[in-house]
Amino acid sequence: MMNKQKNPEAAVSAESVTGRKKQSFFQQSSRLFIGLIVFPTLLCWICYILFLNVHFTLRSLETQQLGLQNQLEQTENTMKGINDGIVHMLESNSEMTYYLNGLYDGPDMVYTIMKNIRPLWDSIGSCYPAVSEFHIYTDADVMLFETFRDVDSLPLSDTERENLYGSLFREILWKVDTSADGYPIFSSYQKVYNQSYSQCIGYLEICYNSGFFQNMSEVLRDMLYDSHAGYFCVYDGKEIYRSSDTAQEAVKIPEEDGVRLFWQSDTYCNALTLNGCNLRIIFTGKLFPTIFHSSDTFPILMISLLILLLLFCFFCFFKVIRRLSEKIYAFSSFLDKSAEGNLKEYQLSSEEKFAEIDTLVRSYNDLVHKNRILNERMMHMEALTQEARYQALQSQIHPHFIYGTLETIRMLAMANQDMDTASMIYSLSSLMRQSVEITSHASTLEKELSIVQDYMDIQQIRFSGALRYDVNADSSLLDLKLPPFTLQPIVENAIVYGISQTLDPGEILIRISRQVKGNTVCISISNTGNPMEPERLREVNSLLAGLTVPEAIRTQGNGIALNNILKRLQFLYPDRIDMKIEAEDIWTRVIIMIQETA
Structure with missing residues (x-):
């Protein structure tokens, strides 16, 4: 015979597999706990913080946008109210309207104008401190005061002049310039009518001082969540002013008003438009500090507390798992030492605190007890099976003797011309064969009806046609x-x-x-x-x-x-x-x- 050579590579592979160090339940539980609980929890918490940051930032900026728009609308209403008030005061002064219409030509003209118009100018200045100066441009022949100017000297471009000349009743045209200190200043232009509003007698120019814009910007900045935010102003597509604390890089001017987020540069902007004058005010600042504007250490504090809590849970979890692992190891060692076919019950400590171990051991002890009873029953069933086999062999002799006897009786009845008796014996023999052949296998309906037919043949002979x-x-x-x-x-x-x-x-x-x-x-x-x-x-x-x-x-x-x-x-x-x-x-x-x- 040829000797089979062992494959050395297969032997080395088998040794490497069998020699691999197995991990205990404690080690596997630790790895699963870290991989499935600790890391996912930290990751979910960080994602939640980021989501909360973004969500709160968006909601805050949208609320901030709404508040700024409302405040800007109030400022527009204030400016319109100033213009309407000044126009009303001028148009309701008959001397001024007469003067502009050229109706004063007597010797008392100068005295009347001095008496009525100059106090009107002073009253306007005291009622509206935001107005630095105002002028009326007219084509009247006589100009007695510096306030009245020739219409040809309007500081407007040709397009702006055409818009002013073609403006409607009480329509205001706005213009934005830059003051000497760099702040935007507003100027408004509108028509002035006589007392019957039937004729335009001049054009009113109202110039606001730079303090008006400064006060407006301070009110708007007080409404911002980010105290470090800055702003800049754009007029006719050009930047005309930038606050000194606007340290952010240049932000692309949005085409429409609203909130815009720039994730790459970590900045945001709130774009607003002062209707009428086409002045856009854009507030910009850092994006993420807006959520924790009250305390920048809040996220770090929350994450630190979460880490400490996880570490505490980690320690408690592994302490319990270690004890559970020791109990399971002791029980498995007991099972390894148990002899095959002679299992013994495991003695559980009365102070066992793990319900799982208690349930496992009790189930095992019940299994051992049932196995012992089952073995006893199997031994008893084996004895009964041997007895049944003997009885079955013995009983095989009797049916053949009975069938032969019944067949002899049936032939004797037929010889005596007793066909009813012969038929009854035949049906009885068939029934006995069916009953002796009963097994654990299922029968069929056809066979069951055949048995009933044999039985009814006997009963119909018994009842003599009454059935x-x-x-x-x-x-x-x-x-x-x-x-x-x-x-x-x-x-x-x-x-x-x-x-x-x-x-x-x-x-x-x-x-x-x-x-x-x-x-x-x-x-x-x-x-x-x-x-x-x-x-x-x-x-x-x-x-x-x-x-x-x-x-x-x-x-x-x-x-x-x-x-x-x-x-x-x-x-x-x-x-x-x-x-x-x-x-x-x-x-x-x-x-x-x-x-x-x-």
């Missing part, structure tokens, strides 16, 4: 599986407890059909004769419904036999069998409902 028997079975159900001797005991009970109890001719009807609804097979066995008493009927149906135990049923009657048939059917069709008895006049009916599988 009528009829079978109507669906041919597609002849292969239906049934336990052996299912129908014959029911028919026998019908004769013993029903038909034989009266002197009237009896009748047995067997109906077997399939109900389309529910895919159910219905077996109905009806008989005439002495009907069941109502109390007895309720008692048997209660037993068949599982509401009564067999020990509570009276011995007379057919309740026990029907219950045995039901139990055998339930083994073949679990949870798909329904059996009951119905009684009506002289008829008693046993109904079996079998739910077929889909």
Whole structure:
């Protein structure tokens, strides 16, 4: 013989596999805890902080935008109110309107103008401190005061002049310039009418001082969440002013008003427009500090507390896991040392605190106890099996002797021309063969009906034509599986407890059909004769419904036999069998409902 050579590479591979260090339950739990709890928790918390930051930033900036817009609308209304007030004061002064219309040409003209118009100028200056100066441009021939100027000297471009000349009643045209100190200043232009509003007598120019813009910007900045935010102003697409604390890089001017976020540069902007004058004010600042404007250490504090909490939970978790691992290791060592076929119960400490270990050990001890009982039963069953085998071999001798004897009697009856006796003996022999051949295997409906036919042949000879028997079975159900001797005991009970109890001719009807609804097979066995008493009927149906135990049923009657048939059917069709008895006049009916599988 040739000696087989071992593969050295396979041996090395096997050694490497078997020599690999296995991880304990404690080590595996630690790794899983860190990988599945600690890291995901920290990651989720960081994502939550970032989401909260972004969400709060957006909501804060949107609220800030709304507040700034409302304040800017109030400023616009204030400026419009100033213009309307000055125009109303001028137009309601008859001397001024007469003067501009050129209606004063007498010697008292100078005195009247000096007396009425100069106090009007002073009143306007005291009522509206935001106005630095105002002028009326007119084409009147005589100019007595510096306030009145020639219309050709309007400081407007040709396009602006055309817009002013074509403006509507009370329509205001705004212009923004830059003061000497760099702040934007506003100027407004509108038509002035006579007292009847029928003729334009001049054009009013109102110039606001730079303090008005400074006060407006301070009010707007007080409404910002970010105290370090700056702003710049854009007029006609050009930047005309930038606050000194605006340290951010140049931000792209948004086309529309609203909030804009610039993640790459970590900046934001609130864009606003002062309607009418086309002046845009853009506030800009750092993006993320807006959420924790009250305390920049809040995120760090929260994350630190979370880490400390996780570390504490980590320590407590591993302390418990280590103790649990030791208990499991001790129990597994006990199982390894247990001899095969001689298992012993595990003695659990009375101070065991782990419910899992207690449940595991108790389940194991119960298994050992049941295994011991099962072994005893198996030994007893083995002894009974040996006895049954012997009895089976012994019983094989008797049936052949009985069959031979019955056949001899049948041949003797036929020789004496007694055909009824010969037929009865033949049916009896067939029934005995069927009963002796009963096995644990299922029979068929066709075979069960054949057994019933043999039995009815005997009973019809017994009753001498006073018994009528009829079978109507669906041919597609002849292969239906049934336990052996299912129908014959029911028919026998019908004769013993029903038909034989009266002197009237009896009748047995067997109906077997399939109900389309529910895919159910219905077996109905009806008989005439002495009907069941109502109390007895309720008692048997209660037993068949599982509401009564067999020990509570009276011995007379057919309740026990029907219950045995039901139990055998339930083994073949679990949870798909329904059996009951119905009684009506002289008829008693046993109904079996079998739910077929889909």
